[in-house]
Amino acid sequence: MADEELPELPRGIALAWGVAANPQRGPKREMSVEKIVDAAVELAEADGIGAVSMAAVAAKLGFTPMSLYRYVSAKDDLLLLMQEQATGLPPEEHREHEGWRDRLRALFEAQTLIYLRHPWILSLPITGSPITPNSSAWIDAGLEALSPTPLSEIEKLAVTLAATGHARWYGMVTAGYAETSRATGLNPNEVALQEATLFDRVITVEEFPYLRAAIDAGVFTAPDDPFRFGLERLLDGVAMYIDRLEQGGERAPVREWIAVDPAELTGDKKHREAQKAVRDAEKALRDARKLERQVRRDAIARAARARGEA
Amino acid sequence: MADEELPELPRGIALAWGVAANPQRGPKREMSVEKIVDAAVELAEADGIGAVSMAAVAAKLGFTPMSLYRYVSAKDDLLLLMQEQATGLPPEEHREHEGWRDRLRALFEAQTLIYLRHPWILSLPITGSPITPNSSAWIDAGLEALSPTPLSEIEKLAVTLAATGHARWYGMVTAGYAETSRATGLNPNEVALQEATLFDRVITVEEFPYLRAAIDAGVFTAPDDPFRFGLERLLDGVAMYIDRLEQGGERAPVREWIAVDPAELTGDKKHREAQKAVRDAEKALRDARKLERQVRRDAIARAARARGEA
DNA sequence: AACACACGGTTTAGGAGATATACAGAAGTA
DNA sequence: TACTTCTGTATATCTCCTAAACCGTGTGTT
Numbered sequence: 001m002a003d004e005e006l007p008e009l010p011r012g013i014a015l016a017w018g019v020a021a022n023p024q025r026g027p028k029r030e031m032s033v034e035k036i037v038d039a040a041v042e043l044a045e046a047d048g049i050g051a052v053s054m055a056a057v058a059a060k061l062g063f064t065p066m067s068l069y070r071y072v073s074a075k076d077d078l079l080l081l082m083q084e085q086a087t088g089l090p091p092e093e094h095r096e097h098e099g100w101r102d103r104l105r106a107l108f109e110a111q112t113l114i115y116l117r118h119p120w121i122l123s124l125p126i127t128g129s130p131i132t133p134n135s136s137a138w139i140d141a142g143l144e145a146l147s148p149t150p151l152s153e154i155e156k157l158a159v160t161l162a163a164t165g166h167a168r169w170y171g172m173v174t175a176g177y178a179e180t181s182r183a184t185g186l187n188p189n190e191v192a193l194q195e196a197t198l199f200d201r202v203i204t205v206e207e208f209p210y211l212r213a214a215i216d217a218g219v220f221t222a223p224d225d226p227f228r229f230g231l232e233r234l235l236d237g238v239a240m241y242i243d244r245l246e247q248g249g250e251r252a253p254v255r256e257w258i259a260v261d262p263a264e265l266t267g268d269k270k271h272r273e274a275q276k277a278v279r280d281a282e283k284a285l286r287d288a289r290k291l292e293r294q295v296r297r298d299a300i301a302r303a304a305r306a307r308g309e310a
Numbered sequence: 311m312a313d314e315e316l317p318e319l320p321r322g323i324a325l326a327w328g329v330a331a332n333p334q335r336g337p338k339r340e341m342s343v344e345k346i347v348d349a350a351v352e353l354a355e356a357d358g359i360g361a362v363s364m365a366a367v368a369a370k371l372g373f374t375p376m377s378l379y380r381y382v383s384a385k386d387d388l389l390l391l392m393q394e395q396a397t398g399l400p401p402e403e404h405r406e407h408e409g410w411r412d413r414l415r416a417l418f419e420a421q422t423l424i425y426l427r428h429p430w431i432l433s434l435p436i437t438g439s440p441i442t443p444n445s446s447a448w449i450d451a452g453l454e455a456l457s458p459t460p461l462s463e464i465e466k467l468a469v470t471l472a473a474t475g476h477a478r479w480y481g482m483v484t485a486g487y488a489e490t491s492r493a494t495g496l497n498p499n500e501v502a503l504q505e506a507t508l509f510d511r512v513i514t515v516e517e518f519p520y521l522r523a524a525i526d527a528g529v530f531t532a533p534d535d536p537f538r539f540g541l542e543r544l545l546d547g548v549a550m551y552i553d554r555l556e557q558g559g560e561r562a563p564v565r566e567w568i569a570v571d572p573a574e575l576t577g578d579k580k581h582r583e584a585q586k587a588v589r590d591a592e593k594a595l596r597d598a599r600k601l602e603r604q605v606r607r608d609a610i611a612r613a614a615r616a617r618g619e620a
Numbered sequence: 621a622a623c624a625c626a627c628g629g630t631t632t633a634g635g636a637g638a639t640a641t642a643c644a645g646a647a648g649t650a
Numbered sequence: 651t652a653c654t655t656c657t658g659t660a661t662a663t664c665t666c667c668t669a670a671a672c673c674g675t676g677t678g679t680t
Contacts, residue, residue, distance in 0.1 A: 009508060017512055026656025027646040053637060066639075067658050075638065109568065116570045125433050131508055136518055143520035153527035154534055162540030165479030166472065173471070174567070198319060198441055202327055208446050210453035217463035224464055225567040230472030230544070232562060237547030252542060257484070257535040258422055336627025337675045363666065376668075377629050385667070 012077030016084050016132040031061060033071045037081045041118075044082065048179060049120040052082075079124050080132070086118040087134045090141040101235050103145035104159070108167050108231055111138070115171025119178045122171050138164065150245045151238075154254060159238050166234065170227040196220050322387035326394050326442040341371060343381045347391045351428075354392065358489065359430040362392070389434050390442070396428040397444045400451040411545050413455035414469070418477050418541055421448070425481025429488045432481050448474065460555045461548075464564060469548050476544065480537040506530050 009019065015033065039060045043051045054075055055065040072078045094106035115122060142160030151159065180191050199220060205212045219226070245251065319329065325343065349370045353361045364385055365375045382388045404416035425432060452470030461469065490501050509530060515522045529536075555561065 009511070013508075023656060025646095025648045025654065027658080029657070031658095054639085055637070064659055065637090066660080069639070070657060112568050113570070116568065123435050131505070131512065133512075133517075136513060136521055140518040140521040143524055147520055153524045154529045154532065154536055155539060157524050157529045158536035158539040159543065161479075161483070161536055162476065162543070165476060165483075165540075169471075169475030169479060172475075195441070198323075201319070202441065202443075203446060207443075208450040210457055211446055211450040214453055214463045214467050219464045219467050222464065223566045224564040226464055226468030226471055228565045229465060229468040229562060230475075233469065233472070233547030233551055234540070234544045235547065236550050237543030237545065240546050240550060241543055252539060254534040255538045256533045258419065258426065333627060335625070335675090335677045337629080339628070341628095364668085365666075374630055375666095376631080379668075380628060 011073045012080040013131060015072070015077055016081060029070075031063065031067065031071060033081065035061060036068055036071055036078065037085050040078055040082050041085055044120040045118065049123045052079075054078075080130060083121055083124055083130070084132045084134050086121050087114060087132075087138070089134055090138050094141060094145070100145045100149055101239065104142065104163055104235065105231065107138070107141055107145065108163050111164065111167035112170050112174075112227075115168070115175060116178070119171070119175030122168070122175050123179075149242050151242065152251065155241075155252075159234075162234055163231065166227065166231055173227075192221065321383045322390040323441060325382070325387055326391060328443075339380075341373065341377065341381060343391065345371060346378055346381055346388065347395050350388055350392050351395055354430040355428065359433050362389075364388075390440060393431055393434055393440070394442045394444050396431050397424060397442075397448070399444055400448050404451060404455070410455045410459055411549065414452065414473055414545065415541065417448070417451055417455065418473050421474065421477035422480050422484075422537075425478070425485060426488070429481070429485030432478070432485050433489075459552050461552065462561065465551075465562075469544075472544055473541070476537065476541055483537075502531065 009017070014020075020033070036057060040052050040057045043056055043060065054068055057078070058065045058068050068078070072081070090107060091110050094103050094110065097103045097106050139157075139160055142163060143156050146156040146159060149156070177191050177195075181187060186194070196215075199215055203212050203215060214220075241252070243249075319327070324330075330343070346367060350362050350367045353366055353370065364378055367388070368375045368378050378388070382391070400417060401420050404413050404420065407413045407416050449467075449470055452473060453466050456466040456469060459466070487501050487505075491497060496504070506525075509525055513522050513525060524530075551562065
């Protein structure tokens with residue numbers, strides 16, 4: 001009866017919400033979902049998400065791999081629960097801040113910290129919409145921060161989502177370095193420097209003039225954080241919009257989702273051909289550039305050889 | 311010699327840049343990297359990234375699995391090349407727009423379209439920093455759009471990154487629906503509706519008052535796109551900042567990257583204990599909430615049963 | 621022209637990983 | 651006590667990735 005109340009809740013999500021029918025009969029349980037998740041998280045912290053296998057988790061707890069399946073119905077569920085545990089609840093401190101802006105910023109920073117601490121979270125596959133207790137709590141906190149503003153509900157959600165996404169993006173870019181650093185044993189600065197060297201090799205003025213200029217200005221080697229700037233501009237924009245509303249200004253039109261041209265999906269022939277033409281043209285351009293690079297490299301090498309022999 | 315010029319280029323990246331020493335001896339090649347990547351992409355388009363196995367790709371081309379390794383040094387490389395191919399070059403149309411704002415928006419929309427068309431891209435693991443030709447071209451295009459502005463190089467990069475990240479986030483959220491839709495056979499609207507039902511089940515007024523209010527306002531069922539709003543606010547903020555600069559205003563201070571407290575990484579004991587305390591407290595809260603949910607559910611079920619029996 | 625050797629595709633094999641299934645023993649229940 | 655339910659285990663299958671050895675094919679060299 002009680003089960004019929006929640007028919008389609010995916011297994012993992014149900015577990016996260018604590019919908020676990022505690023069994024009455026049978027032997028005592030020797031493990032618990034929590035212990036399993038803890039062990040899995042420890043493995044991930046130490047050696048990345050790749051180190052998390054059912055066998056490894058079980059071994060860490062001193063059991064056989066199959067025993068885990070009495071607690072977790074599949075590995076995907078375990079991954080979801082790991083994410084949930086590492087994400088945790090939003091910190092209470094953000095409530096101490098006064099305005100919506102400071103609150104949102106505090107949430108943003110808390111979120112980025114989580115990703116910096118647990119970079120493996122970001123390498124988990126996004127399984128649609130993870131409606132878990134903790135992720136809901138983060139969104140709720142964002143909406144709460146914006147609750148004193150005259151924004152509409154969907155606008156509040158939009159701003160919350162934007163800030164969350166920005167934090168996530170921050171994490172992804174940074175976690176890339178962190179993971180490379182862990183995998184190679186180099187410290188992050190060395191990794192950054194090495195990357196910069198690679199950049200120098202392939203980013204030419206002719207092909208990428210603007211990116212080249214940015215590199216020359218040192219944007220990838222400076223210790224400056226481009227993400228804060230982005231967040232502040234976003235918040236500026238929101239503040240401006242709120243001001244406008246408060247002065248009786250018009251609300252921005254809310255557009256619909258970008259729709260994928262159905263022709264592409266149903267396979268309209270002409271359209272497919274057009275797409276193919278674009279792809280072919282891109283390929284031709286790529287090839288031409290590749291050739292150009294190759295030739296240039298050869299020329300340089302030849303010159304070097306000549307210099308060496310001279 | 312020429313090889314020594316590019317020593318540390320990771321294999322896959324080197325391939326993407328077309329650094330492929332064409333062999334002279336031996337039998338004619340019957341395949342090519344391009345054909346392999348095409349086949350792999352076709353598999354991914356049809357059945358998701360999970361359908362891409364070396365064996366499947368080889369079979370699609372009529373060869374044995376191992377043959378692929380003469381062209382691609384590992385599966386990861388193949389995945390990188392797939393991403394590169396599906397990303398393509400930024401469309402030229404964005405150059406037709408006048409101001410930086412319209413250009414950036416055009417790039418944003420082009421990028422989101424790519425993710426909507428190839429949602430599997432987003433389920434690829436981010437392998438650090440994919441410095442590939444096409445991804446560089448996208449960044450270059452963003453910087454170009456901003457080149458007439460008085461923004462500094464790092465500020466331009468920050469804005470470009472923010473827009474890119476927002477598009478990616480848009481894609482992730484939307485692709486979740488797309489993948490669920492493909493996997494379950496339901497259309498996206500049905501998926502959204504089903505999700506909404508799940509939301510209704512677990513998001514209570516007591517626990518998530520603000521999220522609950524948003525749901526009641528219909529933010530998840532309306533056909534409105536919260537991401538455009540976010541983008542426009544970001545662009546508003548950038549515009550505002552540019553105005554300020556043009557009127558002789560001060561540049562925003564650029565902060566350094568958020569640093570993870572080294573105590574956490576070196577394992578300071580006190581700090582670890584404090585962290586554990588937080589986690590325990592969170593767990594206690596979670597448990598209390600779980601119990602509360604359970605009890606409430608039981609009560610509801612009991613009431614329903616009583617009603618049924620009455 | 622003959623030959624050596626680099627190279628392409630194949631075969632075979634190993635190893636890791638998720639998980640289905642069947643089972644023996646433990647704890648409640650009738 | 652007998653029955654039922656449940657736990658952890660053992661065994662086995664299936665899917666992947668990829669290392670290594672092999673044979674035939676052209677090209678460059680002698």
